[in-house]
Amino acid sequence: MDNHLTNLDSTDLSRRALLTGLGGLAIAVALPLPVLAQNAPPAPPPLGAAAAGANARTGMVTAHLVVKPDGKVVIISPTTEMGQGTHTAHAAIIADEVGVDFADVSVETAIPADAYRWGGSMGSGGSQGVRRWNDHLRKGAAQARAVLIQAAAKSWQVDPAGITLEQGRLLHKASNRSLGIGEVAEAAAKLTPPDNPPLRDPATRRYVGKGVPRLDIPAKVRGETVYSMDFRLPGMLYACARLNPVFHGDIASFDAAPALKVKGVRKVVKIQGGVAVVADSVWAAMKGADAVTVTMAPSPQDTISSAALTQAMVEGLGAAQAIPATARGDLDSAFKSAARTVTADYGVPYICHTPMEVWSCTGLFKDGKLELWAPTQVQDRSRRTAATAIGIDAEAVTVNTLLLGGGFGRRLMDDGIPGAAQVARDLAGTPVKFFWRREDEFDRGYFRPAQMARLTASLDAKGAVTGMAIRISGPSMRAEFVPGGLKEGELDGSSVQDLSNLPYNLPNFKLDWAARHVRVTASPWRAVGATHNAFFLECFIDELAAAAGKDPVAFRRELLAGNKRALAVIDLVAAKAQWGKKLPKGHAQGVGFFASFGSLSAHVVEASVTDGQPRVHRVTTVLDCGDVVLPDGARSQMEGGVIMALSAGLYEAVTVKDGRAEQRNFDTYRLMRHSESPPVIDVHFLNSGEALGGVGEPGLPPTFPAVANALSAATGKRLRSLPLVEALAV
Structure with missing residues (x-):
């Protein structure tokens, strides 16, 4: 200092005031906050499977819950897992409310769609991962339980009131019959859930408020967790950024020739704020980024101190x-x-946020569409930013969320997205991992x-x-x-x-x-x-x-x-x-x-x-x-x-x-x-x-x-x- x-x-x-400058991502801050007018908070997103977009699949009984034929449950979470355990909390909430064993539950992060957009945009911040979604997920889980019971009742031709759902099985005590939820999932998914299903008594909970194992820990202990820098696609290339270190700065010109002499370097691409050196390996891309000659553009920020x-x-x-x-x-x-x-x-x-994992993002541009694999807290903002960077419609951009190697608010920014999109477009048809180095996190970080x-x-x-x-x-x-x-x-x-x-x-x-x-x-x-x-x-x-x-x-x-x-x-x-x-x-x-x-x-x-x-x-x-x-x-x-x-x-x-x-x-x-x-x-x-x-x-x-x-x-x-x-x- x-x-x-x-x-x-x-x-x-x-907590009713919200900072929503991300086009809908809500970060709670204290009252009074004239960042926005003091309006009532936005209505929760729809729960129906029809609003699940690209996440829709067989056995989806609500937008947040998929039941597989074997009775296993997949939760489609609207939030990014950043190591804080939000996905485990979501699993506990839904397992208790549906009536399934926690061990049978897994969690995936949603691809952006209406069901996962609170306030118009999908994103995670402001310690909202559990408190914002708790009641909403409970209601969706109760709806799922209701249609699973209805499907079983229709199969047995009995009154739904006589059926209970416990530990993943539907029980009709009067006739001593039972079914696994996977057996009726496809039929249940075709039914219309009730608007206001009854919720379970909190006293019956087995997992919420109790000691349940974190879902993300075993893979981390085994070294199996795939973070952004670990993510691979067949034939993937690597692109290392070389950026103007001045805040908001850009470059005036560059000479690619020195970088192209480095073994493995394919090309140098102009990106927002600098260039990216594309190569066969991370090391070659880094060496090429060191070699490329860059002339920095003058900036009004040059004198800031x-x-x-x-x-x-x-x-x-x-x-x-x-x-x-x-x-x-x-x-x-x-x-x-x-x-x-x-x-x-x-x-x-x-x-500085100093996440251990610096910016990286994998992109594939093909047939006019861009697919990204990114460690982001702001899925919809990233879509819009990527689309703007390469001049396509946001609907042509798909964002797949990877686990964050540290966030602390840093991945609320999408400043690494334009470079990834620009390089992917330049290498159309070839997947490419765009990345920064630690120094870039200080030079260009927030x-x-x-x-x-x-x-x-x-x-x-x-x-x-x-x-x-x-x-x-x-x-x-x-x-x-x-x-x-x-x-x-x-x-x-x-x-x-x-x-x-x-x-x-x-x-x-x-x-x-x-x-x-x-x-x-x-x-x-x-x-x-x-x-x-x-x-x-x-x-x-x-x-x-x-x-x-x-x-x-x-x-x-x-x-x-x-x-x-x-x-x-x-x-x-x-x-x-x-x-x-x-x-x-x-x-x-x-x-x-x-x-x-x-x-x-x-x-x-x-x-x-x-x-x-x-x-x-x-x-x-x-x-x-x-x-x-x-x-x-x-x-x-x-x-x-x-x-x-x-x-x-x-x-x-x-x-x-x-x-x-x-x-x-x-x-x-x-x-x-x-x-x-x-x-x-x-x-x-x-x-x-x-x-x-x-x-x-x-x-x-x-x-x-x-x-x-x-x-x-x-x-x-x-x-x-x-x-x-x-x-x-x-």
Whole structure:
């Protein structure tokens, strides 16, 4: 991170708003969010098999459920599996509702079609994989059960009311007859499902909320999982990208001759942002990409730097004008009558998604149609982008989804798709795998944007908060994520995400955003704006607690008075972490609490500093996501989220100079090592029975302030910028 950013020492949980700039892909963010009008959420997609498109097949009783003749069940999932266990959760939901054994269920990712498009587009994001689809999949499974029973009843000429479906068999107790569901699947698929089938009693569930094995783990353990770079087609060639490293940059010209001298190189193709060198092997393509001579085109982004952006963001913190987000109460009166006013500035840098698998996509262009095999979270967006890149209709593009070798929001972007489409068209009739290298992920990849914040609060004579103002300053994620999607003077909801509807009692409150945009590529990074906003807010809450002379947990309890759900989370994490217990010399605890993606999460971190280096000893975390569908998956998501947030909060930063990232690989982009991870991550779930919330992302936001607050307590030095290892060194 730029040194300008490391010296900042100046003094109802509604989820109905959606960011849908992907033409329908929904990423949940906090209210209020004027990214779109505050409309009701879109209606769910149709469940009938007629809406399944290219996924239709024999035995498809609903668009999400296929029953094979042997009774095995195939689920056609509308979401991308990114390692978070969503497909296993879908299998558990449907197995319970239909009445089949979990071991007889497999899951495939759908090819885009109407049945899998929520809000008009197929895509996965915003921790929506289970909570959005849970009720819809249950209903579809109940419809499947109903038509299977009807088919059996017709076969036996009996009343359907006397038939039950358990463990994949249809039973008619009165006549002591039974059938496997595979025996009536074809007949059932011809029947019209009831609009509102009865759902099973949750008390009868065998899998949801229980310990079921992850469907994706065995193949991974055996090394059989096919990721994008593993995918092969007969006669396939390989195309390595050579790109302009400047954000949004292109090339002026290229000379293919040096590359064509490399053994195995076939040709060099002009693509968006650069060229692709096509060869017989990955190695030959890479060597050819190194050899090709490229002249970069000048770009307005050539002069972008972290230093200039930091200066602009600092100016934005004190600017007279900003874009309003929320205002309530009489803040001026609260400030005028305050016994004490506290102000602090905070800052975070750009950070990279760093998936282990870099961009790759296999394409085959034949007879005017394009077929892609891609590790994508945005199937329909990828279709449209590919079609535009080569001038064909989107209906002529088929997208097959491969497992992601890490996503974290990175595959919400389709920036690797145009090159794949362009090379495939150029090599019509021959399959070709287009790929980037690690350096391209930093040069052309998308980052969580840098942001700053100034928070000011008033306290009365008893140390109670009477008013708070939050000014966020920085570039827009949305302007880069959805090109042309942010109008002048419009609020980017991701910059103020989850700050407008805080669970804290703040009757006098103001929130606004000073847009200071530069064209550095930016997109959602796991938990999006909640990551930096939790850091800003929860570190400031600790500062207010110190100013009031109160314990940080007790201070938060005062601010949450009357909010039983939030208090339950705070109380449980404090109890499990033994908040306030005697710690080894040099150790300290820090707490962080945040509401995001429909869930509430709180962490307590125990940490210390030795020779300027931070060390995290223990993380205790509590999540209330309503109810847990897949306990093992949820626990893994919380543990992984904590590790990812610790790495980003302690070490990670992308700095920009001359229009490009200065970090280009893991030798200069610092990630947390295995030896630096906490020995204990103690995860607890609080099942409140509220509407399902997200799991994949809510564990990250509280981690940033919890570790910062612990290190501040351990050192006596207030830390207001990330990465913390740099802040400690100042």
